[in-house]
Amino acid sequence: MLRRLMLAVALVFVGLTPLAAHGPTPQRAEERVIIEASPDKVWALLARFGSIGEWHPLVRKVSVTGGDVAGAERVLTLDKGDIAEGLDEVDPAERRISYRLGKENIEALPVSFYTATIEVRPAGDGSEVVWDARFYRADTTNEPPEGLDDAAAIAAMGDFIRQGLDGLKSKAGGS
Secondary structure, three states: HHHHHHHHHHHHHHHHHHHHHHOOOOEEEEEEEEEEOOHHHHHHHOHHHHHHHHOOOOEEEEEOOOOOOOOEEEEEEEEEEEEEEEEEEOOOOEEEEEEEEEEEEOOOOOOEEEEEEEEEEEEEEEEEEEEEEEEEEEOOOOOOOOOOHHHHHHHHHHHHHHHHHHHHHHOOOOO
16 A cells, blocks of 8 residues: 555656746747738838848848848847847748747847748738747746746737838838
């Protein structure tokens, strides 16, 4: 009987151990905007990897190496510092661009990693742009401090995307 009790306690302890050893969970931000411009016009603004500096109000400067093909890299200068990104895919037929964080800067954007996709779709007489990002908070320990936690990452990434879409809409001529 004692042996069974000890086995039961051991199994409960082993079963609870993963709960104490959890890490960060992936987060997601997805925003959409309707733009009163043709998908081709909007795509022309997005297709160049370095063009984000022309329409995103938070991007102060962009430097690109490798052009507009998979493997290219860009450095975005934001108010609080630089972040580096790598281009994973440009698909003109689908009007989709996918990229990832190459080098983090948690002062500039409180995330430790992200991947993102921006896609332009026809919508009536205009376009719908969908910007989707998946990311992890800046501090990946079990007890992140405020400002480096999931809430900060979600808020910062959501704001970055929303301001980018608003800037894209303004640049494309949508009202």
